[in-house]
Amino acid sequence: MFERIDYYAGDPILGLMDKFAADTNPDKVNLGVGVYYDEDGKMPVLECVKTAEQRIADPISPRPYLPMAGLPGHRKGCQELLFGKDAQILQDGLVATIATIGGSGALKVGAEFINEWFPQSKCYVSDPTWGNHIAIFEGSDVEVGKYPYYDTATGGIKFDEMIAFFETLNKDDVLLLHPCCHNPTGVDLTREQWDQVLNVIQARELIPFMDIAYQGFGEDMDSDAYAIRKAVDMGLPLFVSNSFSKNLSLYGERVGGLSVVCPTVDETERVFGQLNSTVRRMYSSPPSHGGRVVDIVMNDEALHEQWIGEVYAMRDRIKSMRTKLKSVLEEKIPGRNFNYLTAQNGMFSFTGLTPEQVAQLQSKYGIYMVSNSRMCVAGLNSSNIDYVANAMVDVLKD
Numbered sequence: 001m002f003e004r005i006d007y008y009a010g011d012p013i014l015g016l017m018d019k020f021a022a023d024t025n026p027d028k029v030n031l032g033v034g035v036y037y038d039e040d041g042k043m044p045v046l047e048c049v050k051t052a053e054q055r056i057a058d059p060i061s062p063r064p065y066l067p068m069a070g071l072p073g074h075r076k077g078c079q080e081l082l083f084g085k086d087a088q089i090l091q092d093g094l095v096a097t098i099a100t101i102g103g104s105g106a107l108k109v110g111a112e113f114i115n116e117w118f119p120q121s122k123c124y125v126s127d128p129t130w131g132n133h134i135a136i137f138e139g140s141d142v143e144v145g146k147y148p149y150y151d152t153a154t155g156g157i158k159f160d161e162m163i164a165f166f167e168t169l170n171k172d173d174v175l176l177l178h179p180c181c182h183n184p185t186g187v188d189l190t191r192e193q194w195d196q197v198l199n200v201i202q203a204r205e206l207i208p209f210m211d212i213a214y215q216g217f218g219e220d221m222d223s224d225a226y227a228i229r230k231a232v233d234m235g236l237p238l239f240v241s242n243s244f245s246k247n248l249s250l251y252g253e254r255v256g257g258l259s260v261v262c263p264t265v266d267e268t269e270r271v272f273g274q275l276n277s278t279v280r281r282m283y284s285s286p287p288s289h290g291g292r293v294v295d296i297v298m299n300d301e302a303l304h305e306q307w308i309g310e311v312y313a314m315r316d317r318i319k320s321m322r323t324k325l326k327s328v329l330e331e332k333i334p335g336r337n338f339n340y341l342t343a344q345n346g347m348f349s350f351t352g353l354t355p356e357q358v359a360q361l362q363s364k365y366g367i368y369m370v371s372n373s374r375m376c377v378a379g380l381n382s383s384n385i386d387y388v389a390n391a392m393v394d395v396l397k398d
């Protein structure tokens with residue numbers, strides 16, 4: 001009956017979690033999946049989340065179905081985080097926002113919507129990008145192409161090539177963009193470059209789909225949303241998927257959002273209705289527990305302020321690990337350029353190690369990175385950083 005079903009090769013990122021868990025090396029270090037670990041190598045429960053959880057737990061309350069779009073407070077929290085508390089488009093009711101099952105769920109609902117209502121549109125992703133971008137859109141029968149992005153030779157961006165490529169695209173083609181903290185490279189566009197990208201999008205009438213999963217881990221909440229808010233200022237139609245997995249450390253609660261900025265209130269109503277319809281036929285409604293945590297933290301002023309501080313503490317610890325690893329490696333391999341470690345932004349660093357070197361780190365040292373050489377810098381701490389540096393020196397010397 002099912003003998004013709006293909007075996008699943010596993011996911012290049014999530015598959016690392018199982019391998020890491022099974023690894024008996026006492027010195028093993030997880031630099032694979034994009035998860036934040038603290039200085040003790042532990043996944044934190046944020047203080048603001050603890051408070052929210054206590055309010056949810058006492059008094060305990062029933063768990064009714066949520067609306068298809070999720071809790072209004074969750075949706076409001078997404079909108080204010082992405083567009084700014086006083087954004088005119090929010091006052092004018094021009095944003096259709098639904099709570100989703102993480103950022104992945106937001107991308108999936110968006111991909112289904114594009115396939116249904118823009119069937120001629122192709123979706124273009126950066127080369128390289130987060131692998132699941134391609135799987136999610138292709139899984140919704142949206143044809144996926146790649147636009148030039150990372151320049152292996154320079155560690156920068158093939159900006160002129162990218163712009164020239166955008167100039168060849170058709171009206172309503174979708175560009176899947178990383179507003180900050182690019183995954184897997186950590187290499188972000190400058191504000192001037194974003195301005196040029198958005199001008200081409202406007203001129204070619206392309207559809208920007210911005211996936212922001214690490215807001216707050218780059219510079220700050222507002223700066224990380226520059227591309228999003230500039231697109232709004234230009235009056236562009238815009239899709240934004242956001243994730244609270246990392247910046248609320250709520251990975252398993254599956255909380256995120258999908259927002260669509262529309263030209264008129266009537267179009268916002270139409271889009272919002274169809275997003276609801278898409279949710280209904282996919283999973284009916286989003287999970288309530290995570291939604292309530294988001295609602296409480298985003299809408300309680302004191303908790304929101306505490307949350308910002310906790311995100312910036314995570315951001316700063318990652319930055320300190322970048323600086324430390326760079327100086328340790330420079331000391332061990334004088335003359336070799338490790339500037340990429342501090343030039344790159346957010347949770348990830350594209351180390352440029354070959355697949356063989358990545359495999360050697362794993363087999364010889366129990367150090368796990370994604371095979372494309374992406375390192376989750378948040379897995380580093382003062383007790384493992386020298387071990388990781390020495391191992392990198394070892395594999396780099398061959």
Ligand SMILES: Cc1[nH+]cc(COP(=O)(O)O)c(/C=N/[C@@H](CC(=O)O)C(=O)O)c1O
Pocket residue numbers: 013014032033034035101102103104105130132183211212213242243244245251255256
């Ligand atoms: C760019 C990007 N977008 C969306 C997501 C999905 O997030 P979520 O809210 O958990 O559905 C992730 C997760 N990335 C990390 C984990 C994973 O691969 O699922 C990662 O890149 O390791 C991203 O890196």
